[in-house]
Amino acid sequence: MNLQQLNELDFDNVGQWPRPVKAIAIALICVLLAGAVGYFFITDSLTRLDSSKVQQEQLKTTFEEKARHAGGLPGSKLQLAELQAELNAQLRKLPNTLEIAGLLDDISFMATDTGLRLERINWEAERPSEFSTELPMRIIVSGDYHQLGHFVADVAALPRIVIIDNFSLSQAGGAQLNMSMLAKTYKYNEQEAK
Numbered sequence: 001m002n003l004q005q006l007n008e009l010d011f012d013n014v015g016q017w018p019r020p021v022k023a024i025a026i027a028l029i030c031v032l033l034a035g036a037v038g039y040f041f042i043t044d045s046l047t048r049l050d051s052s053k054v055q056q057e058q059l060k061t062t063f064e065e066k067a068r069h070a071g072g073l074p075g076s077k078l079q080l081a082e083l084q085a086e087l088n089a090q091l092r093k094l095p096n097t098l099e100i101a102g103l104l105d106d107i108s109f110m111a112t113d114t115g116l117r118l119e120r121i122n123w124e125a126e127r128p129s130e131f132s133t134e135l136p137m138r139i140i141v142s143g144d145y146h147q148l149g150h151f152v153a154d155v156a157a158l159p160r161i162v163i164i165d166n167f168s169l170s171q172a173g174g175a176q177l178n179m180s181m182l183a184k185t186y187k188y189n190e191q192e193a194k
């Protein structure tokens with residue numbers, strides 16, 4: 001078949017075409033149809049495949065992060081138990097209602113034991129908060145510098161938590177000093193904490 005015969009092909013009468021031309025035309029139509037099917041159906045699938053790969057990487061990263069957290073869970077539980085034990089130990093240092101009067105006796109004994117003269121010691125208004133109640137007491141003592149230092153050190157060394165706050169010193173005459181301080185202790189509000 002030559003080029004002139006190809007130009008004379010009648011598109012209205014495809015059935016009369018020679019067999020090799022029909023085969024080429026059918027092959028060309030099949031290639032065009034395959035290309036159209038690939039473009040309309042396969043490209044959509046390829047786009048979904050790419051988004052699935054991105055989602056897979058995100059899920060893999062999330063899984064690795066959660067696996068790291070899960071791996072640290074026993075350590076976190078141990079740390080939580082240690083912190084709970086530390087909290088309980090600190091709460092035991094807070095005086096309970098029965099120990100408050102004893103704490104007042106201890107402070108007055110320490111003042112007289114160091115040679116200080118106890119001018120005044122009295123409770124001020126309680127200040128409740130979420131977990132504890134602050135119990136401030138005003139203490140006024142007089143003595144020399146070293147006696148005051150020993151007294152403050154003894155109060156700080158108490159097995160119960162006592163914080164010395166807002167103190168002032170004034171000279172009483174000679175080597176004598178007056179010290180006014182606000183000592184704060186706390187009691188645990190167990191019912192409110194629960």
